[in-house]
Amino acid sequence: MIRAAALRLAPVVRTTPILTSPFIDDIAGRRVFVKAEGLQHTGSFKFRGGWSAISALSEEARAKGVIAYSSGNHAQGVALAAKEHGISAVIVMPSNAPAIKLENTRALGAEVVLYDRESEDRDAIGTQIAQDRSLHLIKPYDNPYVIAGQGTCGLEIARQVDVQDADVLVCCGGGGLTAGIALALEADAPSLRVRPCEPEGFDDVIRSLESGEVQTNDATASSICDAIITPSPGELTFPILKRLCGPGFVVSDDECLRAMAIAFERLKIVIEPGGAAALAAALFHSDSSKDVVVVATGGNVDAAIFQRALDISR
Amino acid sequence: MIRAAALRLAPVVRTTPILTSPFIDDIAGRRVFVKAEGLQHTGSFKFRGGWSAISALSEEARAKGVIAYSSGNHAQGVALAAKEHGISAVIVMPSNAPAIKLENTRALGAEVVLYDRESEDRDAIGTQIAQDRSLHLIKPYDNPYVIAGQGTCGLEIARQVDVQDADVLVCCGGGGLTAGIALALEADAPSLRVRPCEPEGFDDVIRSLESGEVQTNDATASSICDAIITPSPGELTFPILKRLCGPGFVVSDDECLRAMAIAFERLKIVIEPGGAAALAAALFHSDSSKDVVVVATGGNVDAAIFQRALDISR
Numbered sequence: 001m002i003r004a005a006a007l008r009l010a011p012v013v014r015t016t017p018i019l020t021s022p023f024i025d026d027i028a029g030r031r032v033f034v035k036a037e038g039l040q041h042t043g044s045f046k047f048r049g050g051w052s053a054i055s056a057l058s059e060e061a062r063a064k065g066v067i068a069y070s071s072g073n074h075a076q077g078v079a080l081a082a083k084e085h086g087i088s089a090v091i092v093m094p095s096n097a098p099a100i101k102l103e104n105t106r107a108l109g110a111e112v113v114l115y116d117r118e119s120e121d122r123d124a125i126g127t128q129i130a131q132d133r134s135l136h137l138i139k140p141y142d143n144p145y146v147i148a149g150q151g152t153c154g155l156e157i158a159r160q161v162d163v164q165d166a167d168v169l170v171c172c173g174g175g176g177l178t179a180g181i182a183l184a185l186e187a188d189a190p191s192l193r194v195r196p197c198e199p200e201g202f203d204d205v206i207r208s209l210e211s212g213e214v215q216t217n218d219a220t221a222s223s224i225c226d227a228i229i230t231p232s233p234g235e236l237t238f239p240i241l242k243r244l245c246g247p248g249f250v251v252s253d254d255e256c257l258r259a260m261a262i263a264f265e266r267l268k269i270v271i272e273p274g275g276a277a278a279l280a281a282a283l284f285h286s287d288s289s290k291d292v293v294v295v296a297t298g299g300n301v302d303a304a305i306f307q308r309a310l311d312i313s314r
Numbered sequence: 315m316i317r318a319a320a321l322r323l324a325p326v327v328r329t330t331p332i333l334t335s336p337f338i339d340d341i342a343g344r345r346v347f348v349k350a351e352g353l354q355h356t357g358s359f360k361f362r363g364g365w366s367a368i369s370a371l372s373e374e375a376r377a378k379g380v381i382a383y384s385s386g387n388h389a390q391g392v393a394l395a396a397k398e399h400g401i402s403a404v405i406v407m408p409s410n411a412p413a414i415k416l417e418n419t420r421a422l423g424a425e426v427v428l429y430d431r432e433s434e435d436r437d438a439i440g441t442q443i444a445q446d447r448s449l450h451l452i453k454p455y456d457n458p459y460v461i462a463g464q465g466t467c468g469l470e471i472a473r474q475v476d477v478q479d480a481d482v483l484v485c486c487g488g489g490g491l492t493a494g495i496a497l498a499l500e501a502d503a504p505s506l507r508v509r510p511c512e513p514e515g516f517d518d519v520i521r522s523l524e525s526g527e528v529q530t531n532d533a534t535a536s537s538i539c540d541a542i543i544t545p546s547p548g549e550l551t552f553p554i555l556k557r558l559c560g561p562g563f564v565v566s567d568d569e570c571l572r573a574m575a576i577a578f579e580r581l582k583i584v585i586e587p588g589g590a591a592a593l594a595a596a597l598f599h600s601d602s603s604k605d606v607v608v609v610a611t612g613g614n615v616d617a618a619i620f621q622r623a624l625d626i627s628r
Binding site: 017023314 | 328329330331333336337350353357414418421422575578579581582583584613614617618620621625627628
């Protein structure tokens with residue numbers, strides 16, 4: 001399915017570059033290869049999964065339009081893929097999503113429906129609207145075509161990075177990207193081991209891997225890593241993660257901000273807090289001298305947060 | 315010479331991506347393709363020319379070491395190329411160069427010699443040290459191997475961007491990159507026309523092209539575009555520019571800051587002021603509806619200036 005998704009994506013996806021810096025290698029104490037997925041269309045890897053899911057629909061199903069729920073990156077990925085397929089998209093988004101994500105999703109032609117992250121259930125809202133308006137629901141990670149689309153990032157890593165026996169650190173929310181990359185590397189670069197990276201308070205995947213059972217986050221936690229603060233691993237993703245992933249890393253918001261500033265200074269790329277979790281783990285939680293591949297998953301960050309990252313590092 | 319430089323660079327250079335955004339196309343009123351040279355090693359295209367020049371030396375000449383003068387990007391490009399060739403490098407830099415450029419050049423192992431931009435002549439200082447210490451001087455643009463190295467960026471543009479009859483806007487200082495790209499496109503994509511972009515007060519190349527004679531800037535001018543504030547076109551570069559380039563664009567510091575903020579928001583890349591001149595021209599001085607390729611030449615900017623760019627755009 002990942003290879004089929006790669007064929008459907010080939011005419012439109014951007015092969016994002018692998019970036020390196022001797023300064024970053026020095027901080028991490030090992031060679032660090034950064035896959036810059038923020039340079040993907042819509043500023044995150046999510047375009048891969050959105051396009052994969054929409055392009056896999058029958059023409060008849062597709063024509064009715066799609067619906068998704070998302071804090072903002074899946075939103076934009078689905079919105080652009082829908083726009084380029086000439087179909088309509090409804091996106092259910094938290095009212096406190098970053099302004100840039102709300103604006104961009106609307107600007108890409110999607111109809112945005114807001115909900116309250118604290119008190120409402122986005123899955124219930126999305127499922128209800130999908131039913132009422134006969135739209136195809138594209139879940140952000142519990143959808144095989146979405147996982148396959150994200151997996152194309154892993155096929156690229158296997159092709160682009162010439163390393164053996166390395167860790168691959170992935171910023172992890174519901175686990176769609178992490179599972180997709182793990183499946184792709186199982187086939188194309190089996191000496192690479194995927195390890196999920198999560199913010200403090202939202203380390204559900206890491207604790208689930210440790211215990212072998214699905215764990216859920218404390219509902220009162222908060223983090224600036226809006227892209228990856230999901231309640232628990234997905235139903236489809238967790239079995240994949242359990243089979244293929246190594247132990248994960250928990251990073252603090254402050255470490256993510258510092259990683260953003262280092263990426264600004266050394267790589268010349270913009271990363272959002274949730275997209276910096278893997279780089280933060282490589283920089284500040286190194287537990288090995290193995291080469292490490294870091295997936296910098298997105299760059300959709302408001303200027304105020306980015307300035308804060310630069311401030312604390314000056 | 316450009317193709318030979320490309321062969322020498324092939325094992326080490328990063329093929330920088332072409333980035334696009336529908337939001338940027340909307341502002342410019344035409345399709346905009348951004349060549350993100352800030353993602354090159356050392357954060358600017360200058361690594362191409364530095365590596366090209368050092369790798370072209372005989373082993374005997376190379377072993378004696380090299381010297382360069384530069385406001386900071388050529389400095390880092392030469393310093394890294396020298397380090398990777400295992401030779402020493404002396405770099406003559408203005409004492410008011412951005413801190414990031416001074417620090418990085420030293421961290422890459424080069425010996426930095428400071429001079430006063432207002433009162434001293436860097437060419438005289440560099441030539442004297444080269445003579446005293448038997449070092450090979452690598453001028454920032456008036457060196458055929460440097461021009462050939464920068465030209466490899468043009469070979470990539472011809473291969474990566476599928477457009478006809480388009481403008482190619484290049485941030486222009488002494489004209490090494492502009493001339494190199496123009497020569498490469500003359501061979502590989504002759505329907506593309508190179509047009510130099512310069513900051514107000516430093517439009518020597520543009521005025522030289524208009525008058526047909528070498529013009530010099532007023533010594534009292536100032537600009538935040540430190541990378542491209544050269545006094546006049548090069549001796550080697552001007553005849554090439556005169557033969558191949560279309561009319562240029564003069565942009566203001568403020569327009570460069572706004573272009574930096576738009577690149578942050580829409581492309582997720584970091585551009586320095588002088589590296590944003592071409593994007594500023596595409597965004598704010600469009601004189602055509604033709605497709606346009608923009609070379610974003612570098613990303614070595616201090617956090618304070620970058621924050622200023624985000625501030626004025628909020």
